[in-house]
Each structure stands twice: as C-alpha cells, then as structure tokens.
Amino acid sequence: MSYRVFFEFVQEPFGSDISHKQILVTPSLIGVEERIHYAVRLGAVALITGEIGSGKSTALRYVTGNLHPSEYKIIFVTASAGSILELYRQILSELGIDVGSTSRAVMIRKIKHEVLEFVHGKKMKVVLIIDEASLFQLGVFAELHTLIQFEKDSKPFLPLVLAGQTNLIDNLTYRNSMPLASRVVGKCHLQGVDKKGMEEYITHHLSIAGVNRNIFESAAMTAIHQGSGGLFRKANHLARGSIIVAARKKSAMVTAEHVRLAATEIF
Ligand SMILES: Nc1ncnc2c1ncn2[C@@H]1O[C@H](COP(=O)(O)OP(=O)(O)OP(=O)(O)O)[C@@H](O)[C@H]1O
Numbered sequence: 001m002s003y004r005v006f007f008e009f010v011q012e013p014f015g016s017d018i019s020h021k022q023i024l025v026t027p028s029l030i031g032v033e034e035r036i037h038y039a040v041r042l043g044a045v046a047l048i049t050g051e052i053g054s055g056k057s058t059a060l061r062y063v064t065g066n067l068h069p070s071e072y073k074i075i076f077v078t079a080s081a082g083s084i085l086e087l088y089r090q091i092l093s094e095l096g097i098d099v100g101s102t103s104r105a106v107m108i109r110k111i112k113h114e115v116l117e118f119v120h121g122k123k124m125k126v127v128l129i130i131d132e133a134s135l136f137q138l139g140v141f142a143e144l145h146t147l148i149q150f151e152k153d154s155k156p157f158l159p160l161v162l163a164g165q166t167n168l169i170d171n172l173t174y175r176n177s178m179p180l181a182s183r184v185v186g187k188c189h190l191q192g193v194d195k196k197g198m199e200e201y202i203t204h205h206l207s208i209a210g211v212n213r214n215i216f217e218s219a220a221m222t223a224i225h226q227g228s229g230g231l232f233r234k235a236n237h238l239a240r241g242s243i244i245v246a247a248r249k250k251s252a253m254v255t256a257e258h259v260r261l262a263a264t265e266i267f
Pocket residue numbers: 014015016017018022023024025026029050051052053054055056057058059232233236
C-alpha cells in the first residue's frame with residue numbers, strides 16, 4: 001500500500017508547488033512584507049537573505065501575490081550567473097518587449113521607457129524583484145543602481161527587491177557596490193524556525209495534504225526540527241521520508257526512529 005493511501009493524503013504531502021493561499025504566514029513572512037512595502041513606498045531597495053531552503057522564494061511569491069495587479073506591475077526575474085546584459089534581457093522579456101538590440105544603452109532605454117509608461121501612463125507602481133541575486137557577478141552590483149535611477153526625475157521610480165543567500169550582503173559591501181548599497185532601506189534575514197514554528201509548519205503542510213490529525217510523535221517533530229535546522233525544504237524531505245518509512249512499517253504514527261532512518265537517505 002502506498003504511503004498516500006496508508007495515511008489518507010489527498011495530495012502529495014510537503015510539496016514544493018503550494019499555491020499562494022496555502023502559504024503559511026509566519027512572523028518572518030510579515031517582516032519581509034513590511035520591508036518590501038517600505039522600499040516600494042520610498043522607491044528604494046530591500047534585501048531578503050536567508051539560508052538555503054529557508055523560504056525566500058516563497059516569501060517573495062507571498063508578498064507579490066498580495067499586490068493587486070491593477071495597481072502594481074511586478075517584474076519578477078530569477079538571476080543567473082551572467083552579466084548585467086543577461087539581466088536586462090530577462091527584464092525586457094518579462095515586460096514582453098522584443099529585445100532585438102544587444103546594446104546596453106538601448107536595452108536600458110527600452111526598460112526605462114516602459115517603466116515610465118506604467119508609472120505615468122497607466123498610473124501603476126512598478127516593482128523589480130530579483131530572486132537568487134547572490135548569483136550575480138560583482139559587476140552587476142556596481143551597475144544596477146543606474147537602472148533604478150531616472151535622471152530627469154528626482155524621484156526614483158523603480159523600487160528593487162534583491163533576494164538571495166547570505167553572501168548577497170558581502171557583495172554589497174564592496175566599494176563599487178556602494179551606490180546600490182546606499183539605496184537599501186530594509187533588510188530581512190530568514191533563519192530556521194524554532195521548535196514551535198516547525199510544529200506549526202508540519203501541521204500546516206499535513207492539512208494542505210488533507211490530513212487534519214497529527215501523525216507525528218512529539219519526538220519525531222523534534223527530530224525533524226533538529227535534522228533540518230528549522231529550514232523548510234530540508235524539513236519537507238525529512239517529513240516526507242519519515243512518512244514513507246512509517247507507512248512501510250504499517251505504523252499509524254511517525255516516530256523519531258522513522259525520521260532517523262529517512263535522514264540516512266537525505267543530504
Ligand atoms: N511560508 C511557507 N509556507 C509553506 N511552505 C513553505 C513556506 N516557506 C517555504 N515553504 C516550503 O519550503 C520549500 C522551500 O522554500 P523556498 O523555495 O521558498 O526556499 P528558498 O529560501 O527560496 O530556497 P533556495 O535557497 O534554494 O532558493 C518550499 O518549496 C515550500 O514547500
């Protein structure tokens with residue numbers, strides 16, 4: 001019998017493809033939202049850092065999903081290790097503009113023109129969100145401020161949110177990154193959650209999968225918390241793995257031993 005049938009899951013538990021309304025609103029998520037809104041109001045930069053699998057991308061999805069599409073134009077790009085030209089291309093493609101030219105000046109002009117069109121023409125707020133920004137080459141940090149600055153207008157029109165791993169902060173401490181760093185008005189670091197936060201997380205994901213009773217023994221919850229360091233993606237793997245082990249052993253409850261066995265198969 002499959003573990004899904006054994007535990008009566010209506011969908012894959014601890015999945016990575018949860019919808020916006022299924023996102024658990026944690027205190028950290030609210031912190032991220034406040035800082036992004038603040039940066040948007042000021043036309044400035046917000047930084048979201050965090051450990052691998054701590055929930056950065058999900059937090060961005062949560063916050064942007066709450067911004068009404070009639071009022072906000074969100075340009076959401078996932079950074080690559082490429083140069084800034086690659087970023088300009090990604091932004092243009094997000095805006096649905098034919099890239100054509102590969103000239104830096106032309107691309108910047110096209111992006112700014114489109115942003116001003118949204119701001120003045122459509123009376124919308126434009127927000128540039130860049131996930132995985134820690135992958136950028138250093139040169140990108142030295143130049144990025146020119147994109148969010150509009151020479152003829154004293155007011156900047158393109159608020160920017162940079163999310164990525166913790167070394168993103170280091171990249172912004174270089175002298176060449178100063179113009180960008182000086183525009184940062186809010187920082188948020190996502191850490192592993194505490195034991196109680198992990199219990200809420202596990203219970204939440206069980207209910208998404210249609211199981212509203214607790215199938216984890218308290219010691220199993222502790223083992224997942226410790227084994228994952230409170231980080232969500234790792235917790236997903238441990239929780240799903242231990243559920244599979246428990247079902248294989250026809251145990252109605254997941255125990256710490258099941259978590260331990262599951263952990264041997266996970267990095
Ligand atoms: N607030 C949340 N509510 C429910 N599930 C969440 C939440 N945050 C994260 N998750 C779960 O944890 C997984 C990892 O989260 P996410 O991909 O957002 O982390 P990340 O910090 O962006 O990771 P990476 O460093 O690899 O980019 C998600 O696929 C999702 O299953």
